[in-house]
Amino acid sequence: MSYVKKIHDLHIVRTCSQDFARVAAESFLGALKDCDTPSPLVTLPTGHTPLGMYEELRTHHANNKALWNRIRYLALDEYADLKPDDPRLFQNWLDRELLTPLSINQDRRTGFRSDAADPEAETRRIEIWLDQNGPIDIAVLGLGTNGHIGFNEPGAVFNHVANLIALSSETRQANAAYWSGLDHVPEKAYTLGLKPILDARKIFLLVSGAHKSAILDKVMNGPITQDIPASMLRTVPNVTVIADKDALEITHG
Numbered sequence: 001m002s003y004v005k006k007i008h009d010l011h012i013v014r015t016c017s018q019d020f021a022r023v024a025a026e027s028f029l030g031a032l033k034d035c036d037t038p039s040p041l042v043t044l045p046t047g048h049t050p051l052g053m054y055e056e057l058r059t060h061h062a063n064n065k066a067l068w069n070r071i072r073y074l075a076l077d078e079y080a081d082l083k084p085d086d087p088r089l090f091q092n093w094l095d096r097e098l099l100t101p102l103s104i105n106q107d108r109r110t111g112f113r114s115d116a117a118d119p120e121a122e123t124r125r126i127e128i129w130l131d132q133n134g135p136i137d138i139a140v141l142g143l144g145t146n147g148h149i150g151f152n153e154p155g156a157v158f159n160h161v162a163n164l165i166a167l168s169s170e171t172r173q174a175n176a177a178y179w180s181g182l183d184h185v186p187e188k189a190y191t192l193g194l195k196p197i198l199d200a201r202k203i204f205l206l207v208s209g210a211h212k213s214a215i216l217d218k219v220m221n222g223p224i225t226q227d228i229p230a231s232m233l234r235t236v237p238n239v240t241v242i243a244d245k246d247a248l249e250i251t252h253g
């Protein structure tokens with residue numbers, strides 16, 4: 001495609017399942033320590049994949065509070081049309097898992113307002129915020145079974161900064177596991193677009209489990225296409241894929 005200037009190799013870190021969380025946490029912490037920004041801006045995923053890493057980071061925080069006091073957090077994605085106290089909100093999920101345990105207080109958090117009356121103004125607000133406060137220093141991403149990153153679903157336009165999108169049925173099905181049933185999964189969501197994600201100084205893609213093996217193979221070895229948004233990660237030089245052996249079973253035969 002014309003916008004692909006150069007194709008880069010993804011740096012692959014292969015782990016066994018037991019080491020996945022520790023390796024992911026150590027990789028993130030290493031990038032954080034290497035970061036020369038006074039207040040590193042990070043974006044982090046929800047989902048099941050990073051939960052072990054977050055547990056490791058909570059343990060790390062107990063003895064390393066100074067490191068965490070510098071961090072600024074920007075939401076990667078968020079369900080739309082939920083009230084601020086709804087437990088399904090990704091910001092509330094991350095608040096429980098990481099942000100409050102790590103004392104990343106509200107004044108260092110930025111995210112989408114799920115119940116914004118004017119979604120266009122809301123995405124514009126995030127665009128302006130990023131323009132004034134970006135770029136992202138470290139982006140940690142999960143991988144959807146359809147190749148989405150954040151909520152950039154197949155067909156996502158590469159130069160968008162922030163979007164409100166309709167979730168695909170595949171993604172809603174996958175998200176049903178979080179909230180005991182499809183009826184509880186919102187139909188729309190906000191997401192950072194591919195542009196600020198690809199502009200991040202360092203990117204980690206976390207992938208675990210055999211159910212991600214087919215899509216990870218396409219991301220790594222298939223065509224670079226907006227139909228598989230994560231394949232766009234091969235257009236930037238600073239991406240590390242941390243994957244367990246189950247997730248790599250097709251790629252590595």
Ligand code: GLP
Pocket residue numbers: 045046047048049050076077141142143144149150151171175
């Ligand atoms: C969700 C989220 C992503 C997440 C991905 C994978 O829909 N939008 O941020 O990374 O899908 O989730 P899981 O780790 O549960 O497989």
